[in-house]
Amino acid sequence: MSAWGFTSALLLVGSTIVSAAPPPEPSPTTPAEIVITSESLVFRDHDNMALFTGKVVMTKGDFVMRADQMVVHFDGTPPAPSAQRSGKTGTPASPAATDLPTFGNRAINLIDATGNVFMQRGEKRAKSKKAVYHQRDETLVLTGDPEAWEEGYRVTGTKMTMFLREDRSIVEGSRVIINDREPKPR
Numbered sequence: 001m002s003a004w005g006f007t008s009a010l011l012l013v014g015s016t017i018v019s020a021a022p023p024p025e026p027s028p029t030t031p032a033e034i035v036i037t038s039e040s041l042v043f044r045d046h047d048n049m050a051l052f053t054g055k056v057v058m059t060k061g062d063f064v065m066r067a068d069q070m071v072v073h074f075d076g077t078p079p080a081p082s083a084q085r086s087g088k089t090g091t092p093a094s095p096a097a098t099d100l101p102t103f104g105n106r107a108i109n110l111i112d113a114t115g116n117v118f119m120q121r122g123e124k125r126a127k128s129k130k131a132v133y134h135q136r137d138e139t140l141v142l143t144g145d146p147e148a149w150e151e152g153y154r155v156t157g158t159k160m161t162m163f164l165r166e167d168r169s170i171v172e173g174s175r176v177i178i179n180d181r182e183p184k185p186r
Contacts, residue, residue: 035059048074068115074106110134124150138164153178
């Protein structure tokens with residue numbers, strides 16, 4: 001049984017829009033657009049990362065993830081000026097990086113969300129203390145009392161790994177409640 005059977009919920013392709021103002025209520029985005037809002041943004045060029053803090057909301061299509069903090073990690077170093085002109089991203093050490101979405105001139109490697117993480121896509125919801133999305137293999141790993149639910153069932157465990165391309169999940173230390181009439185977290 002899939003703990004949360006959605007396909008490509010966090011496929012990060014297309015443009016990335018970032019703002020560092022109080023986040024508005026999320027509105028639907030186009031499937032290829034990611035919008036991240038927060039109260040604060042710190043871009044650490046030399047560390048290949050961007051830190052979003054305070055009521056962070058990431059929206060991609062009908063997928064919404066909220067957290068106290070999100071850190072976007074990028075692959076390697078910025079591309080050489082010749083690669084920028086040709087539209088390529090990534091480093092020679094990561095040939096597949098040209099297929100990854102970018103933030104400015106850097107390919108996104110993973111997104112690390114912490115603190116009161118809540119995700120929703122349609123009627124499916126999940127929560128945890130921490131969620132890590134790995135771009136290359138499209139996996140989402142929930143830890144810290146993870147729980148996923150929708151009408152008809154609720155799944156809890158110690159760790160949930162969601163393979164988004166394959167629409168399957170692995171739940172460690174699992175407990176499943178079937179025919180749960182109220183799909184709300186405990």
